[in-house]
Amino acid sequence: MLRFILRRVLQVIPVFVGSTLLVYFLVFSMAGNPIDALSGGKPISPAVVAQLTAQYHLDQPFIVQYGIFIKNLFTFNLGTSFSGRPIAAIIGQAFPVTARLAIMALAIEAIFGVTAGVIAGLRKGKLFDGTVLLASLVVIAIPTFVLGFLLQFVVGVKLGWAKPTVSSGADWGDLILPAVVLGLVSFAYVLRLTRTSILENMNADYVRTATAKGLSRPRVIMVHILRNSLIPVVTFLGADLGGLMGGAIVTEGIFNVPGVGNTLYRAVLSGEGPMVVSIVSILVLVFVLANLLVDLLYAWLDPRIRYA
Amino acid sequence: MSKDRVQITEEATSEPRPLLELRDLAITFDTSSGEVPAVRNANLTIMPGETVAIVGESGSGKSTTALAAIGLLPENGRVSGGRILFDGEDLTKADSKRIIELRGRSIGMVPQDPMSNLNPVWKIGYQVRETLRANNLARKDVDVQVAEVLADAGLPDAAQRAKQYPHEFSGGMRQRALIAIGLSCSPRLLIADEPTSALDVTVQRQILDHLATMTADLGTAVLLITHDLGLAAERAEKVVVMYKGRVVESGPALEILRNPQHPYTQRLVASAPSLASQRIKSAKSAGVKSADILTPESGATKAKSDDVIEVKNLTKVYKLRGGKGAGADFKAVDDVSFNIKRGTTLAVVGESGSGKSTVAKMVLNLEKPTGGNIIFDGIDLTALDKKALFNFRRRVQPIFQDPYGSLDPMYNIYRTIEEPLRVHGIGDKKSREAKVRELLDQVALPASSMRRFPNELSGGQRQRVAVARALALDPEIVICDEAVSALDVLVQAQILNLLADLQAELGLTYLFITHDLAVVRQIADHVCVMEKGKVVEAGTTDQVFNAPAEAYTRALLDAIPGSRLELRPEVA
Numbered sequence: 001m002l003r004f005i006l007r008r009v010l011q012v013i014p015v016f017v018g019s020t021l022l023v024y025f026l027v028f029s030m031a032g033n034p035i036d037a038l039s040g041g042k043p044i045s046p047a048v049v050a051q052l053t054a055q056y057h058l059d060q061p062f063i064v065q066y067g068i069f070i071k072n073l074f075t076f077n078l079g080t081s082f083s084g085r086p087i088a089a090i091i092g093q094a095f096p097v098t099a100r101l102a103i104m105a106l107a108i109e110a111i112f113g114v115t116a117g118v119i120a121g122l123r124k125g126k127l128f129d130g131t132v133l134l135a136s137l138v139v140i141a142i143p144t145f146v147l148g149f150l151l152q153f154v155v156g157v158k159l160g161w162a163k164p165t166v167s168s169g170a171d172w173g174d175l176i177l178p179a180v181v182l183g184l185v186s187f188a189y190v191l192r193l194t195r196t197s198i199l200e201n202m203n204a205d206y207v208r209t210a211t212a213k214g215l216s217r218p219r220v221i222m223v224h225i226l227r228n229s230l231i232p233v234v235t236f237l238g239a240d241l242g243g244l245m246g247g248a249i250v251t252e253g254i255f256n257v258p259g260v261g262n263t264l265y266r267a268v269l270s271g272e273g274p275m276v277v278s279i280v281s282i283l284v285l286v287f288v289l290a291n292l293l294v295d296l297l298y299a300w301l302d303p304r305i306r307y308a
Numbered sequence: 309m310s311k312d313r314v315q316i317t318e319e320a321t322s323e324p325r326p327l328l329e330l331r332d333l334a335i336t337f338d339t340s341s342g343e344v345p346a347v348r349n350a351n352l353t354i355m356p357g358e359t360v361a362i363v364g365e366s367g368s369g370k371s372t373t374a375l376a377a378i379g380l381l382p383e384n385g386r387v388s389g390g391r392i393l394f395d396g397e398d399l400t401k402a403d404s405k406r407i408i409e410l411r412g413r414s415i416g417m418v419p420q421d422p423m424s425n426l427n428p429v430w431k432i433g434y435q436v437r438e439t440l441r442a443n444n445l446a447r448k449d450v451d452v453q454v455a456e457v458l459a460d461a462g463l464p465d466a467a468q469r470a471k472q473y474p475h476e477f478s479g480g481m482r483q484r485a486l487i488a489i490g491l492s493c494s495p496r497l498l499i500a501d502e503p504t505s506a507l508d509v510t511v512q513r514q515i516l517d518h519l520a521t522m523t524a525d526l527g528t529a530v531l532l533i534t535h536d537l538g539l540a541a542e543r544a545e546k547v548v549v550m551y552k553g554r555v556v557e558s559g560p561a562l563e564i565l566r567n568p569q570h571p572y573t574q575r576l577v578a579s580a581p582s583l584a585s586q587r588i589k590s591a592k593s594a595g596v597k598s599a600d601i602l603t604p605e606s607g608a609t610k611a612k613s614d615d616v617i618e619v620k621n622l623t624k625v626y627k628l629r630g631g632k633g634a635g636a637d638f639k640a641v642d643d644v645s646f647n648i649k650r651g652t653t654l655a656v657v658g659e660s661g662s663g664k665s666t667v668a669k670m671v672l673n674l675e676k677p678t679g680g681n682i683i684f685d686g687i688d689l690t691a692l693d694k695k696a697l698f699n700f701r702r703r704v705q706p707i708f709q710d711p712y713g714s715l716d717p718m719y720n721i722y723r724t725i726e727e728p729l730r731v732h733g734i735g736d737k738k739s740r741e742a743k744v745r746e747l748l749d750q751v752a753l754p755a756s757s758m759r760r761f762p763n764e765l766s767g768g769q770r771q772r773v774a775v776a777r778a779l780a781l782d783p784e785i786v787i788c789d790e791a792v793s794a795l796d797v798l799v800q801a802q803i804l805n806l807l808a809d810l811q812a813e814l815g816l817t818y819l820f821i822t823h824d825l826a827v828v829r830q831i832a833d834h835v836c837v838m839e840k841g842k843v844v845e846a847g848t849t850d851q852v853f854n855a856p857a858e859a860y861t862r863a864l865l866d867a868i869p870g871s872r873l874e875l876r877p878e879v880a
Contacts (some may be wrong), residue, residue, distance in 0.1 A: 190488060209489070214412025
């Protein structure tokens with residue numbers, strides 16, 4: 001078990017180096033001069049240009065810049081943004097908001113998705129099953145920006161049940177509506193995955209054997225069908241958490257959520273290399289850790305792969 | 309009037325009441341194409357403590373009948389007529405609460421496939437414990453009780469083993485765990501659905517012996533379901549033969565074997581491999597030629613009786629990963645040598661893990677030997693270049709075990725058989741089609757099956773297609789890796805006869821890989837017995853069967869179900 005975790009943690013290193021290098025290179029080769037972008041196209045004195053160039057190491061070759069960046073990353077010295085605020089402070093503000101949003105979205109899709117999926121699977125072909133299958137298909141088919149604006153308008157503006165936009169504090173109550181929008185698509189996938197998995201396991205030989213042992217129906221379902229069926233669902237949810245933590249550019253944009261997605265989007269537009277790469281590096285870490293969590297959960301749920 | 313009634317009661321008490329009685333049981337399945345009757349008018353009686361076997365091929369309704377008795381029919385199946393009386397109580401009228409009460413405690417079950425019948429995510433001990441708990445039989449020291457139950461089923465070191473997961477168990481051990489679960493609540497009736505068909509013969513025998521001892525001790529009646537008539541006769545007092553959902557014959561086991569009445573039972577007895585004692589003689593070679601096949605050394609074949617395959621000191625070593633310390637080596641095949649004479653059949657026999665399939669793969673040149681040589685018709689296989697290898701492929705063809713897995717489901721039968729011809733650039737479209745027709749005719753399939761897909765054919769038909777595909781290139785050698793193991797006995801007999809006929813007709817040489825000694829008896833001229841990668845005994849089939857020199861060979865022979873029955877009836 002310990003070896004398994006250790007090996008997985010060591011695997012983070014090449015993934016981290018590889019992905020940051022790639023992102024750094026992409027940002028490095030982005031068209032346009034970042035100082036022009038900073039000045040907004042207005043002429044500035046050569047002295048200021050030289051000073052800024054030195055400050056952001058823009059005159060150094062790629063690999064040296066990357067080296068400096070990695071060094072700074074590990075000393076938590078991320079530098080300042082073009083607006084003069086420390087990048088660490090900006091990220092420190094945006095991440096909790098996105099984390100809150102992600103956890104809420106994940107809770108929504110996990111609780112409702114698994115529950116509805118289990119019921120649909122156990123009642124295959126009945127009314128409930130047909131209804132949720134159709135509904136989930138509709139949800140999957142509608143793009144997020146349509147769904148987002150629709151809910152914002154109907155639930156937020158017309159009915160007034162939830163705030164249509166998020167205030168700068170972005171507390172839990174503010175985030176309900178964006179969390180629903182964000183979780184809705186994955187909810188549909190979780191539902192379908194759970195349902196399929198339940199159906200598959202219901203006909204497994206060991207379920208029949210469990211029944212033959214004299215177990216009650218609820219026990220057969222809880223102990224022998226549910227746990228086995230949740231293995232693929234947990235994998236999906238874990239991977240999804242990584243995705244949600246990366247911030248949802250569209251959803252955060254619609255509801256004006258001051259989260260990671262929004263910040264990243266603005267940084268890309270203004271060509272702020274250090275900011276983009278800093279955020280992406282943290283996202284890579286989050287993603288890798290989320291996947292590690294999935295693998296550990298997976299090994300816990302399915303003993304067959306424990307030492308694999 | 310009242311006197312009559314008293315007499316009836318007296319009669320009923322003096323005659324013990326049957327434990328399980330099926331009266332005119334009918335079961336139907338609701339399918340997309342309407343109702344399909346699976347079992348019709350099945351009658352069966354089991355007295356307390358008695359062992360009764362239901363024998364039949366797959367699809368005969370034998371499992372369905374037994375599952376109905378414990379209320380475990382698949383969702384779309386239902387009892388559509390008749391009665392299931394368990395100790396006088398009609399289970400077709402019992403509610404689900406009553407059925408759950410009976411399951412485990414009164415009627416236990418040992419299922420067929422030990423690989424899929426234990427939940428992979430729970431420890432063995434847990435799966436035994438919940439059975440005891442569900443039936444309110446758990447003692448305070450339930451862990452000790454679980455270990456006892458497992459130990460009773462013949463699991464060594466049970467207390468430790470209970471803490472392991474199913475995937476850490478071998479097939480035989482899993483089956484013991486399942487037997488432990490089935491018998492943990494000392495049921496009055498045990499339904500054993502092909503309890504050992506997935507296991508090696510020697511393991512099979514140990515498990516059946518153990519099961520017999522345990523059920524005798526507990527006084528448990530057993531309903532044994534099997535496709536193997538020899539096994540049924542050896543283990544059961546009464547045999548019920550089912551065919552296409554009907555009981556066609558029933559009675560004392562030995563009587564049915566000695567004197568089968570129904571034509572189907574007669575065919576079953578005649579083709580039961582475990583009871584056969586003779587090599588199949590091709591109908592076409594029944595005359596003079598048969599002597600050549602049986603004794604190729606006789607000189608009648610002269611130039612043709614050379615060794616077509618010579619295997620010398622063949623060794624295959626696999627590197628095992630993940631072992632502690634340096635990677636351990638695993639010798640799958642250890643210094644194996646044998647020859648096959650042209651036009652004869654050599655059978656390589658062994659249990660799973662004996663290395664027999666690895667030998668086949670190396671002879672097929674699908675796997676490179678670690679050491680040793682394979683000489684095919686004077687050419688050393690280890691030194692073939694690409695072109696020579698391609699030519700070699702044409703001359704040596706395989707038939708594999710699983711007719712469901714070895715045919716491409718997206719290819720129709722014509723394409724499957726024609727593909728090797730096309731790959732090897734033989735003939736044009738027209739002549740290839742003629743060849744496919746000829747091949748289908750040789751394996752006794754109608755030409756109309758050309759346009760069909762594998763899923764439209766039965767297991768036996770698919771295996772015929774596999775044979776036709778193997779023969780398409782007119783090979784000299786056909787390597788059959790468990791080619792009939794997945795088939796029902798009657799179909800198995802048909803395929804074996806087909807192979808024998810083709811051998812006589814085309815002068816084929818067979819390398820037959822199998823775990824089933826009964827099949828060897830019917831098809832092989834020479835036998836190599838393998839154990840743990842080594843050849844432990846080799847000789848002509850008669851020698852090996854009549855006077856086995858090695859203890860291992862004797863154990864294998866003894867373990868053939870029905871081998872101890874001395875009753876070969878003279879069925880023509």
